[in-house]
Amino acid sequence: xxxxxxxxxxxxxxxxxxxxxxxxxxxxxxxxxxxxxxxxxxxxxxxxxxxxxxxxxxxxxxxxxxxxxxxxxxxxxxxxxxxxxxxxxxxxxxxxxxxxxxxxxxxxxxxxxxxxxxxxxxxxxxxxxxxxxxxxxxxxxxxxxxxxxxxxxxxxxxxxxxxxxxxxxxxxxxxxxxxxxxxxxxxxxxxxxxxxxxxxxxxxxxxxxxxxxxxxxxxxxxxxxxxxxxxxxxxxxxxxxxxxxxxxxxxxxxxxxxxxxxxxxxxx
Numbered sequence: 001x002x003x004x005x006x007x008x009x010x011x012x013x014x015x016x017x018x019x020x021x022x023x024x025x026x027x028x029x030x031x032x033x034x035x036x037x038x039x040x041x042x043x044x045x046x047x048x049x050x051x052x053x054x055x056x057x058x059x060x061x062x063x064x065x066x067x068x069x070x071x072x073x074x075x076x077x078x079x080x081x082x083x084x085x086x087x088x089x090x091x092x093x094x095x096x097x098x099x100x101x102x103x104x105x106x107x108x109x110x111x112x113x114x115x116x117x118x119x120x121x122x123x124x125x126x127x128x129x130x131x132x133x134x135x136x137x138x139x140x141x142x143x144x145x146x147x148x149x150x151x152x153x154x155x156x157x158x159x160x161x162x163x164x165x166x167x168x169x170x171x172x173x174x175x176x177x178x179x180x181x182x183x184x185x186x187x188x189x190x191x192x193x194x195x196x197x198x199x200x201x202x203x204x205x206x207x208x209x210x211x212x213x214x215x216x217x218x219x220x221x222x223x224x225x226x227x228x229x230x231x232x233x234x235x236x237x238x239x240x241x242x243x244x245x246x247x248x249x250x251x252x253x254x255x256x257x258x259x260x261x262x263x264x265x266x267x268x
Contacts (some may be wrong), residue, residue: 006031012061036221043227045210082174094153094177102135105170158189
């Protein structure tokens with residue numbers, strides 16, 4: 001495996017009975033930067049993420065992360081290896097504070113055991129302070145540290161998405177998977193999140209996103225692959241993807257109004 005590659009999918013397929021959702025997908029995700037996977041609804045994008053994170057096994061093919069085969073690994077083991085994920089449908093603990101939500105993601109890194117927790121040892125108190133400091137730092141990355149004590153349920157929709165991003169970062173990932181990160185956001189929230197994702201990438205995190213908002217993808221990703229009917233049909237820079245005849249055909253073949261690509265890579 002190349003040292004410049006973080007994640008590698010080799011001839012990966014996933015079938016549900018007679019339905020071939022993915023067919024011989026080959027992808028290599030670099031160790032740095034922001035990589036995008038796009039495609040019409042039903043193309044198989046979320047299935048790719050579900051295979052990577054262990055929620056589904058591939059029917060055939062191989063998935064490697066930093067040289068380690070992910071076959072048969074449980075989702076929590078894959079998280080420990082360094083892959084974190086956000087979901088299209090927000091999954092936060094609304095009855096907990098923002099700080100507590102992020103600390104949930106930090107628990108696997110804390111050094112005290114059950115005995116230390118029950119006895120409230122010095123190590124427990126030290127680790128707890130460290131976790132709180134780190135949680136506040138991660139909240140500051142998404143500009144939510146001023147609301148650290150607020151209940152997550154009181155956040156706006158866009159803020160809840162940013163909280164989920166901070167919690168994913170709490171697992172100290174080497175690769176961050178973002179599943180439709182701006183779904184449901186207004187234009188102002190999208191601009192804010194774009195800058196925050198760019199800042200996270202500049203801190204050295206590799207990011208792999210799937211997203212329908214073409215303007216958002218084209219504005220962030222230097223490398224994009226296109227999935228259609230379970231197959232990769234194109235890969236390249238935003239300009240190359242924007243002008244690829246197969247990509248244009250795949251999107252123009254849809255009937256809804258969010259797929260027409262203008263000369264800026266936006267959806268009309």
